[in-house]
Amino acid sequence: SSRHVVSASPGGTSGTGLPGQPPELTALFECPVCFDYVLPPILQCQAGHLVCNQCRQKLSCCPTCRGPLSPSIRNLAMEKVASTLPFPCKYSSSGCLLSLHHSEKPDHEEVCEFRPYTCPCPGASCKWHGSLEAVMPHLMHAHKSITTLQGEDIVFLATDINLPGAVDWVMMQSCFSHHFMLVLEKQEKYEGHQQFFAVVLLIGTRKQAENFAYRLELNGNRRRLTWEATPRSIHDGVAAAIMNSDCLVFDTSVAHLFADNGNLGINVTISMC
Numbered sequence: 001s002s003r004h005v006v007s008a009s010p011g012g013t014s015g016t017g018l019p020g021q022p023p024e025l026t027a028l029f030e031c032p033v034c035f036d037y038v039l040p041p042i043l044q045c046q047a048g049h050l051v052c053n054q055c056r057q058k059l060s061c062c063p064t065c066r067g068p069l070s071p072s073i074r075n076l077a078m079e080k081v082a083s084t085l086p087f088p089c090k091y092s093s094s095g096c097l098l099s100l101h102h103s104e105k106p107d108h109e110e111v112c113e114f115r116p117y118t119c120p121c122p123g124a125s126c127k128w129h130g131s132l133e134a135v136m137p138h139l140m141h142a143h144k145s146i147t148t149l150q151g152e153d154i155v156f157l158a159t160d161i162n163l164p165g166a167v168d169w170v171m172m173q174s175c176f177s178h179h180f181m182l183v184l185e186k187q188e189k190y191e192g193h194q195q196f197f198a199v200v201l202l203i204g205t206r207k208q209a210e211n212f213a214y215r216l217e218l219n220g221n222r223r224r225l226t227w228e229a230t231p232r233s234i235h236d237g238v239a240a241a242i243m244n245s246d247c248l249v250f251d252t253s254v255a256h257l258f259a260d261n262g263n264l265g266i267n268v269t270i271s272m273c
């Protein structure tokens with residue numbers, strides 16, 4: 001028997017995708033729930049419908065056919081196709097023009113400059129997110145209790161450092177026409193071992209942050225402890241700095257060496273470089 005082969009006519013298809021890539025192919029990978037892409041490992045329902053792994057964890061049945069999602073059936077053919085395609089960045093609608101291999105997408109999106117800014121206040125209680133320009137108005141509206149000091153050389157006074165449990169001290173410093181957020185966090189990164197983490201964040205992009213340096217200094221009782229670094233952009237946030245210990249780190253006994261009546265003064269100096 002002879003097989004019927006249909007060849008695409010030249011110029012018969014048009015699209016706005018990359019050269020050689022039909023745009024409709026990536027559309028096949030759209031999650032029906034969140035419209036993000038379904039990327040490897042690709043799991044299907046028993047009838048063959050796809051849903052992304054994040055949505056899948058929240059669902060009890062297939063959003064397309066209501067059939068069972070378990071046992072998981074892997075779709076290796078779709079995974080292979082996915083590995084040959086560049087997928088647009090999640091923030092393409094905000095202006096990012098990058099398309100990437102699916103394995104590189106999460107890392108890029110983590111640092112994508114078009115990613116919306118989240119509220120820089122430590123602790124996960126505030127769910128606000130928006131543009132960089134909207135961050136300061138948000139802080140002034142929703143976090144009125146945060147005080148601001150003007151000048152490049154200030155003292156960040158953390159009161160009651162002996163308060164039990166995880167505690168954050170936050171204040172703002174304004175200088176060089178920019179706003180900086182100073183954060184002191186007390187937490188148990190390792191069980192039974194309380195530590196203090198102090199860091200300075202710029203309300204600005206990573207690129208803007210590279211123009212500055214900050215110095216934190218504990219000083220007193222004939223002792224001095226100093227940390228100097230580039231401020232972090234609020235795009236990276238406090239949690240990542242603490243996770244990597246990329247900040248001034250000291251334990252409670254060091255804090256007591258410098259504290260006065262349970263209050264700890266940290267000298268903060270910001271400079272341009």
Ligand SMILES: [Zn+2]
Pocket residue numbers: 031032033034035036051052053054055056
């Ligand atoms: Zn989804």
Ligand SMILES: [Zn+2]
Pocket residue numbers: 045046047048049062063064065066067
């Ligand atoms: Zn289904």
Ligand SMILES: [Zn+2]
Pocket residue numbers: 089090091092096097098108109112113114
């Ligand atoms: Zn991007």
Ligand SMILES: [Zn+2]
Pocket residue numbers: 119120121126127128138142143
């Ligand atoms: Zn907030």
